[in-house]
Amino acid sequence: MNRRGFLTAAGGIVAAGLAAPALAGTVARQGAPPDCEPFFATHQGGIATAAQTHCYIAALDITSGNRTAVASLLQRWTEASARLTLGLASGQDSGDAIGLSPARLTLTFGFGSGLFIKEDKDRFGLARQRPDAFVDLPHFPGDQLIEAQTGGDLLVQACADDPQVAFHAVRQLIQLAYETAELRWVQSGFIGRFKDKETPRNLMGFKDGTGNPLSSDKQAMDQHIWVGAEAPRWMQGGSYMVVRRSRMALEHWDRMNVGFQEQSFGRQKSSGAPLGKIHENDPLDLEAADKDGNPVIPENSHVRLATAANNDGVRILRRSYSYNDGVNFIAERWPPWHQGMEYDAGLIFVCYQRDPRTGFIAINDKLSRFDMMNQFVTVVGGGMFACPGGVAKGGYIGQALFESA
C-alpha cells in the first residue's frame, strides 16, 4: 500500500481545501503500510528506533507568549505526525511525497530551555516543571558555537529512509507553526546504506556507534537512556537529547596516515576492533601495553576517554548522522597546511541519555580537553532538548507538561 493509494482513497491533497478525513477510518479500511513506525507508543520514535538513512532536524523559537497557543501547536503536531508516519497527507499537503512510502518515518519532539525560562522570564508558567537534570550545556573547550545554529525553544527531528519523506514531514509541521513559532535553524543528515546490523561509518571512515546499548536491552535502556521517576511526570519515559553540529577538517584528516587515525580513535579503521583486538565488539583492554610499556589504546584516544569504564559506568545512546553542506573558505591555524575552500561537512552528533549531567556533559568534559580527535573537529552548533515520553492515542506530545499546575 503506497502513499498514492492512501491519498486517492482519502480524497488526498488534490482536492485542495477539503478537510482530511478521520485517520482511524482510513487506516482501518486499508491497513497500515509495511514500512511504518508507530507514532503512538510508550516512548517517542526516533530514539530507540533502528537508525533510518536520513534525518532533517528543525529548531524553532516560540513567537507567541500564550501557553494555550503552544499547547494547541503541539496538538496539531501530534495529529499531523500520526498521519505523516502512516504516509498520509497532512492538511494542505505540499504534495512532494505523493507516491513515496512512509519510509519508516519517525518524528521526535524536544523542548529547549527557553520553554521554561527565557531571558529570565517564565513565559508560559512552566519553570517549576523544569527537571533538575535539564541543565544548560556548559561551554566546552574548543566550542565555536554560532548563535544562529544553536539552541531553540522547540525541536523536531524527522528520520526516514528517504530524504524527501523526512523534509516533507517537517515542512508540513512548520506550516502548522506559522503563527506560533518560527524556524531558528535546520539541519539535514544522512547515513550510507550499510548492511543491516552493520555499524555505519562516519565521514572520517570509522565505524560510529559501536558499544551503544541495544534497544532490545530493556534493563540498559531503562538504566541509561529513559528518564524515570526522578523527573516530573511529563518527562518520564522520555530522554535528554544532545545535538552537536561537528564540522570535520576532512582535508586535514585525509592527509593523516591510517595508523595515526587509528591511534587517535583507539580502534582499527577497517574492522572497527579496539586496538590490539580482532573483532569490532571485542571489549576494550585498557590495561594492555606494548613491549615498551606504553598503552596499546593511547591515553588520549577517543574510545579510552569515552568508554563507560572510565565514566562511572555511564552509557549514552549515540544516534548521529553525517552532514554535507557544501564548502566555504577556511584558514586553518594549525598545522599551517592549507588555506582555501574546505568542506562544511562532518557529523550531526546526536545522543540520548537519562541524565545529561552524568552522561554527555561528564563525558565531554574529558573529551573536549584531551581527545586527540579534537584537532580535526570543531563544534559549531546544536543544543540540548528534553524529549518527553511517548503519547497514547487521544493525547498529545507534552500534554502532561502543559496540563500541569
Added chain:
Amino acid sequence: MNRRGFLTAAGGIVAAGLAAPALAGTVARQGAPPDCEPFFATHQGGIATAAQTHCYIAALDITSGNRTAVASLLQRWTEASARLTLGLASGQDSGDAIGLSPARLTLTFGFGSGLFIKEDKDRFGLARQRPDAFVDLPHFPGDQLIEAQTGGDLLVQACADDPQVAFHAVRQLIQLAYETAELRWVQSGFIGRFKDKETPRNLMGFKDGTGNPLSSDKQAMDQHIWVGAEAPRWMQGGSYMVVRRSRMALEHWDRMNVGFQEQSFGRQKSSGAPLGKIHENDPLDLEAADKDGNPVIPENSHVRLATAANNDGVRILRRSYSYNDGVNFIAERWPPWHQGMEYDAGLIFVCYQRDPRTGFIAINDKLSRFDMMNQFVTVVGGGMFACPGGVAKGGYIGQALFESA
C-alpha cells in the same frame, strides 16, 4: 560482492601506503558487482543513465597554468573513476565507503569556458578547440547569480543511490587535484525513492521530467542530446550540461492553492497530466479552450512555454535533483507576506543538450520572461559545462582535447 570483499582482496586501505593493485586483475578475479554502471563507454555515465537518488557536484578552478598538469589530473581522475565506479578503493582512500556497494555510481566530467579562455588568456593553448556551440550563458531576467556559486573551470558530477558513495567519490577525486585545481563550489542533491519508471516529484510537489527523450530512443538522443560531427572531435559523443541552482520560495508556494499551482505549471499536481487531460503522458493540447475561449493551458504556464512544439521542436534532457541546504533570513518583496527564516531549498536544475544555443538558452529566454513559476524560483548559481564524449579503456577523459594541436 560488496566493497568490503573487494577491499580485503585488494589489500585495501587498511594497509596505508601500499599501492593499490592493478584494476584489471582484481575485477577479473572477482567479477564486477551487480549495481555497477560501466565507466568506459561511448558516452559518459550520469547523462543518459537512469537517475540515481543522490548527487554531489563539485566545480573547481584550475590553479596550475600547465597544460600537461591538467592532462595528468584528468588521467588520474580517469584511473580513479574506473576504480570507484566498481566499488574499489582509490589511492589513500578515506575509507568512509568501506562496506557500501557501488550504488550505481557514475562520474561525469565537464569543462568550463575557463579551460579555453579565462580573463582573455588562452592559458592552455586550447582556445581554438572551443566549439562554436559552447557559448557563455547570457544573463536571464531574474537571475541573481552569486559568483561563489557560479562557474568553474572543471566540473565533476557524482551520482549514486547512496549519498555517502557520491560524496566519497568526489572526495577522492578532489584529493588527487590538490596541486592542480581547487574547489570553487559544491552542491549535493537528492531525489525521493519513487518507484521505478515513476517520474519523481520535485519539492513543489509536481512531477519533474515528464516529456524527456527516452535514453533508449537512439534517434532522439542523437538528434537532441549527443553532440555530433558539427563539433571538434573531442566533444563528439558528449553533451552540453547546464546547471542552475534554483531556490524555491517553498513557504510562499505552500500557501498558494493547488488550482493556482496547476495553472502556473500547466499540469495537474497529482497525476502529472496536462491540464484538460487524464494521464501524465497525454500530449499537451495547446489549442484547447474553455467555455469562455481562454486556453486550458495558460499562455504563461511553464509547460506551454517549454514544450518542444513552441521551441522549434528542440528537446533537452532534464536530469535535476532537489537540494536542501538549511535556512537563512529572507525578506520577500512580493507579495508582502513574510519576512524571516526561509528554506534554502529547491532544485539543482540540470539539463543536457546537443546545442545550448537552440536548447536551454532559447527555451529559457522565453521562460525567464513569461513563466508564472518565476515568482517562486530564484536562480542563484550554476553554469554551463562541455562534457566530452566517453572514454575507452586505456584512454582518459578529454584526451582528444589535450592531444589536439
